[in-house]
Amino acid sequence: MKWRFAAAALALLLALPGAPALAFSDTRAQEIAQCLPGELQTWNDGRDTPSPHGAWLFFYAHAGAPDWFSAAQVQAVLQRAAQAWAPCGLPVQVMDDAQARTHKPDPAQGRVRVQWDDAAVRGNFAAANLTQRTLNLSPAMFALLRQRNPRHPAIETLQMTVSHEMGHFLGLVAHSRRCVDVMSYYDDGKGKRCSLRDPAALKAHVEYRSQLPTACDIQRCRAANGLR
Numbered sequence: 001m002k003w004r005f006a007a008a009a010l011a012l013l014l015a016l017p018g019a020p021a022l023a024f025s026d027t028r029a030q031e032i033a034q035c036l037p038g039e040l041q042t043w044n045d046g047r048d049t050p051s052p053h054g055a056w057l058f059f060y061a062h063a064g065a066p067d068w069f070s071a072a073q074v075q076a077v078l079q080r081a082a083q084a085w086a087p088c089g090l091p092v093q094v095m096d097d098a099q100a101r102t103h104k105p106d107p108a109q110g111r112v113r114v115q116w117d118d119a120a121v122r123g124n125f126a127a128a129n130l131t132q133r134t135l136n137l138s139p140a141m142f143a144l145l146r147q148r149n150p151r152h153p154a155i156e157t158l159q160m161t162v163s164h165e166m167g168h169f170l171g172l173v174a175h176s177r178r179c180v181d182v183m184s185y186y187d188d189g190k191g192k193r194c195s196l197r198d199p200a201a202l203k204a205h206v207e208y209r210s211q212l213p214t215a216c217d218i219q220r221c222r223a224a225n226g227l228r
């Protein structure tokens, strides 16, 4: 799936080399924790559809990963994303590809291979291929991020991208208009910007988007799957 969000994230991250991690923001934390009436808005760039499986297995292949991410770190990122999406109601199991090979297939469980593959990502940090059931991560883009902004904690960008792509498999096809949502795009490419409760807060953050699904992401995921 094409992924404009990646380009937007990169622009911000690269524009502020060495920017320090920013102070805790109450407004942003509240936006992550609660979804107010009327805040469930998307860019209408797709139609959410129920997940084709009631459960998912994401298995991780570490080949080709950047040297600065260990297999255990990436797998922990996947686990955190899976746990954070759990309130949507579709269980996500995570394992490495060696474990997956001996895991007895469960027909109720969709299987997604998580891998490093620049060709499948085409200039973004990551992309979900819903047909081939692959979640692709880009070694080249993470190398560029490290080169341009070495002080930025790349693991946070990895967490955000993995959480975002996992959301596509769970039925969230459209991108959110709320800046803080992990499923958001900052703009629509035509001059319209994402929305937030305190517009001034956007500038104070290198990355405003949450690393994990927000209350609105979860609410939309449940709605997409008929679990209101």
Ligand SMILES: [Zn+2]
Pocket (backbone or CB within 6 Å): 001, 002, 003, 004, 005, 164, 168, 175
């Ligand atoms: Zn996306």
